[in-house]
Amino acid sequence: MNEPIKVTDELEFLDASKVSIARNAYAELVVQLPDGTTHTKVEPVRSFPVSETVRYIALLDSEGSEIGIVEDVRKLTPQSRDVLMDELQKRYFMPKITKINSLDGQFGVTTWDVETTQGDVEFGIRTRYDIVTLESGRVLIKDADGNRYEIENYNKLDPKSIALLQTQM
């Protein structure tokens, strides 16, 4: 009797060593696949923006259909990797909060005054459901305007920040 096909047999990733990713004069990404076809205006998309930042990067063509998936950015050639990392960094902006200075709540909207790796910022949160705590202690925050912030591990913040944060979770 033949064994059932495993789903993983069906999934192929791009051959990282043979893909080249470059930037053209219009600051668009140009991807050349191992079979020689090239795509311009390529958009890299993280499959797991929260949990995997450098793996499983889907490359979409200008129409939005998928060209292929880069399993691990680090396996690309150095030039390609730098271009892709640079682009991802632009597309995904999520500062890490290092300290919470104050929380000010009124009518269910909380104003956060925080220090992040990218500088100090103040933002408002409309509902506590926009604060997601993961099991690892990681906290993901979406503010009123759709900006994102994260706390790598809230247990490692200073006690005052933890106390403030706990009022929100």
Add this chain to the structure above:
Amino acid sequence: MHNPMSGSRRGKSHRMGSFNGRPRRKKGNNELTTKEDVPELLQKQAQELLEKGEEIKVAVSTDLRFDSTYGKDWLLATDKRLIAFNQSGVLGHDMREVALTSVEDIEILEMYGNNILKVTTSENAFELARYSKRLTPKFNLAVSELEKLPALKDADSGDGARGRGGPGSGGRRRGRRGPGGNPGMQPGGDKSRCEKCGEPIPTWSGVCVNCVQNSKLIFRLFKYAIPFLYIMIPAFLLMLVIRFVAVLPPILSKELVDNILDPAGTVISAAVDNGGPVPEQLPETSWGHLEGIKNVLSGWFGSMPLGGSFGHLIWLVAFMAGIRVFTMAVSSVRGYMMAWVGQNITRRLQNETYEHLNALSIDFFHERDTGNLMSRITHDVSRLRDFIANGLQDIIGDSLTLINMCIIMFLFSWKLALWTLIPIPCLIFFTIFFGKKMSKVYHVLWKRYANISTILASTIPGVRVVKAFARERYEISRFSEMTYEVFSGEMNAAKLGSLYRPMMQLFTYSGSIIIWLVGGWQLFQGDITLGILVMFQSYIMQFFGPVYTLCQMNERFIRAGTSAERVFEILDTPPSVADKQDAVALANIRGAIEFKDVYFSYDNEKNALNGISFDVQPGEMIGLVGHSGAGKSTLVNLITRFYDPNRGTIVIDGHNSKDIRIKALRQQVGVVLQDPFLFAGTIAENIGYSKPGSSRHEIIAAAKAANAHDFIIKFPDGYDTMVGERGARVSGGERQRISIARAILKNPRILILDEATSSIDTETESKIQEALERLVQGRTVFAIAHRLSTLKYANRLVVLKEGEVDEIGTHEELIAKDGTYANLCQKQTELSKIRAW
């Protein structure tokens, strides 16, 4: 309307039947008997018909007559004949006789609010008895008794049409299964009446409130306290200490007044100058009654000269303060201890209940309301905690406080004590009286609040309908009526509440007034000292709390008992589908499935499956076709062992499904349901749910195969997008694709697609079809679909009709046969043409 005479309504569960609006019933009517005592007059009449040696085998009375009035008619049966007595109007009973040998069929016609027993002979038919739904069990039994009569059996043998013989199977069938048919399968949640006492069971509780055996349940509850006794007993002792110490301060105030502030009794002596005996050494005599307490304090007062001094005042006040601080410290320690115990009990009970809930079979959840089960785990459990941890100790403690106070008061002055206690019976009476009133008012109020929630819960999600039909005004006025109801309910509560507290204060105060009056008089008489008067005053103020608690005691017991019953009902229900002891853990299922004459019924009356038999080869894809209610979903529910067949067997790889360990089986079966459920969590977690520890690689692969990958990565958060109750909006089709990915990831040997692609547009569906076509290789697949094009890759199609296999074969074979399937196919083709156009 459906014609009740057609007979297809026969065989509805008597448990499902709503009970008649006017139950005519005596206590003890619950014992089923088919040999009742026939009134003499009727018996005489019947005897005239009987031959020698013929005796009455069955005698049952009805509660309803054919003229639609309540009253007793009779149905008797002997070995040879049926005799029915029917009364119409005021005239006496009318007698009818049917010879058993002529009887061809006995059936029960289920009507609206009543049933009729009908007997058909070769020439005509008689309706012999009419009865309310309450008597359904009795008549079911009676009919099965009648079936046993030999004359009837003989008649049947010539008949030859005994139906298919399945439980509740269709076809010509005499009578119906008696109530004892298969008690083990009785769905528990649909009980409308208690099995023990026959009283209706309230829907909200699901257990009979009358039969809750409080003492037994409460005893059982203590099982949960036992592991924490090492904390509970010290806490209990601490409570005793607190309660004993709590009665001391008034005694100290007495000492303060009598021995220190006014040691010579100047206040009184001034008043009793005109001859009364000066109560010298009065404190001493009083102490005589209270040796125990005196001993505690004697070291103190003994060394103290009678004349008070400021130094002594400080000492005594310091002692009073010390008692307060001590009480405070001990109570807070005890409070913490009991909170720890209480929370531990809650947690244990909750975990145990939830664990058992997970072990229970699907049918348990089908029969019960989710909200009801949720409140059992949250609300009832915490009520039990409160009872175990606080309730009993409160009751003991409060009784103790009251007893202590009474003893002390009686010892110091029994006369004044008697006077003081006069308002207490009134206090008790009013507390109970108001308590009952209040609970009624609050119950009504609670229901009205629930009505508001109901309106909101139905109109807010249904806002599109409300707006589409411009019914906003109507909804607003409906809502406004509800808020008015709540308003008036709240006002009723306020009326009682604002009366209650002042009343209670009045009673307490009247006690205090009595003390001033009677005590003051006794003071003048020299019977008591000023200190005693002060002491009584402070005791009466402490009386109210404990009295109130004790008055609520009964209600507390009842509530705890009901909660306990509700929780224990879950714990006591055995799973209806369970592993046998020697169950096989089938590690690698090949997927050969054989249905052997499988019967199944959800309610034990109407059969969902009526003798299904067919074989499935490993790796075969079977398309299940049929109208809704034909039994397609039921069939796949049996493969996963959500239910077990009532009769017949399902053989998987040569093993009876009942012999296979459920966990092993389900690990190798993947199910995609029509309305798939997503848990609150990320998409990746939802896909990975079927295979713990699955890698991201696998998750992406599964999503790709289910054609879900493309839409998932378009979400800003990709696979990390939160879905579920509060998560991102995921459409029905997207949900289905996520759930297909979930099933595929598991790499199951048996894949069940129950309308898995119904919410997906045809184009996407065909993409999934392609993916599935490759994936189904090497798997046994059961696919249910209304859209027949979905089944184009199926090796064979099984057409079900009313729980039976109607046709079976490949698409071409069935088309050639020009039967049900061909017909369905043609209709759908026509439909699709219209759509295309």
